[in-house]
Amino acid sequence: MTRIAVVLGSVRPxxxxxxxxxxxxxxxxxxxGVEAELVDVASFGLPVFAEEVPPMMAAPKDPAAVAWNEALSAYDAFIFVTPEYNRSIPGALKNAIDFTVPAALANKAVGLVAYxxxxxxxxxxxxxxILVNFTTGVVGPQVNLSLVxxxxxxxxxxxxxxxxxIAALVEAVVTQDKALSTLR
Ligand SMILES: Cc1cc2nc3c(=O)[nH]c(=O)nc-3n(C[C@H](O)[C@H](O)[C@H](O)COP(=O)(O)O)c2cc1C
Structure with missing residues (x-):
């Protein structure tokens, strides 16, 4: 069983x-063999990152960030779903990633979907x-959707x-998870 978190990076209503x-x-x-659940960045109410030390040195103390890291830690793999804001990801998603402890993503498969x-x-x-800074296995297949x-x-x-x-992306994530699970 591969437990996948589908992380939604837009927080707009x-x-x-x-x-x-x-x-x-x-x-x-x-x-x-896949069990996927939504992990909605909006539902955590994360503040702007202002911890005393980076998450790679000490886990964030803000309660919203504790909940965020606990949520991510429960999954084997991730599919990030992100819009394009000003030629990049939304600040809310980058902020959430900034709060992420390395262990929550370490040796886990990641797939990317954008629109x-x-x-x-x-x-x-x-x-x-961004994710190169974590030891993840980001798969090659990706899905690039058009709002047109x-x-x-x-x-x-x-x-x-x-x-x-999307089938190719999910298959790649599951295969990557099987390989990386031996390292976790
Ligand atoms: C702040 C902001 C910046 C945006 N920048 C871009 C952009 O650079 N390129 C683009 O194609 N669309 C851009 N858009 C349009 C979004 O891709 C579009 O509104 C999309 O619906 C946003 O995703 P969301 O509705 O899930 O938040 C931008 C939208 C917002 C709100």
């Missing part, structure tokens, strides 16, 4: 990300860079070929 994250959850949970008017290539690349072509009547409506992309 009317976010497009809710539909995207639900789609990822549905597709992941349809795979045998924007320009298919979210830039936030995915930025996330890959994967939307119908204002709602998230992925093109049929996206099914193959």
């Amino acid at each position: 009317n976010r497009s990300g809710a539909g995207v994250a639900q789609w990822v959850l549905d597709k992941a949970n349809a795979v045998e 924007s008017y320009y298919n979210g290539f830039r936030p995915v690349e930025h996330l890959r860079d 072509t994967d939307v119908a009547d204002g709602a998230f409506a992925p093109a049929p070929f996206r099914d193959g992309e």
Whole structure:
């Protein structure tokens, strides 16, 4: 069993990300041997990072950050779902990652899904860079959704070929988890 946290990085009330994250959850949970749950950055109410020391030196003390790290620690693998904000990931997601203790992500598989008017290539690349600071296994397959072509009547409506992309991403995450589980 691979327990996957689908981490939603937009915290806006009317976010497009809710539909995207639900789609990822549905597709992941349809795979045998996968149990996927939403981990919503918005639900933690994290303050802006202002701890005395970085999380790699001491675990954050803020209660919201304690809850955040406990939540992440319960999973084997992650799929980050991020919009593109100003050619990168939202500040709220970066802030949440800044609060993350290395052990919560160590030797765990990670998949990346992004969406924007320009298919979210830039936030995915930025996330890959950020996550290098953790010892994770970020898989190669990724899903880059368009808010132009994967939307119908204002709602998230992925093109049929996206099914193959998300399936490949989930499969890669599960395979990576099997390999990395021997190191945890
Ligand atoms: C602060 C901000 C910056 C944005 N910057 C970009 C951008 O650089 N490129 C882009 O394609 N879309 C950009 N957008 C559009 C978002 O991708 C779009 O609004 C998307 O729905 C945001 O995800 P969310 O609704 O889940 O928060 C931006 C939106 C916001 C709120």
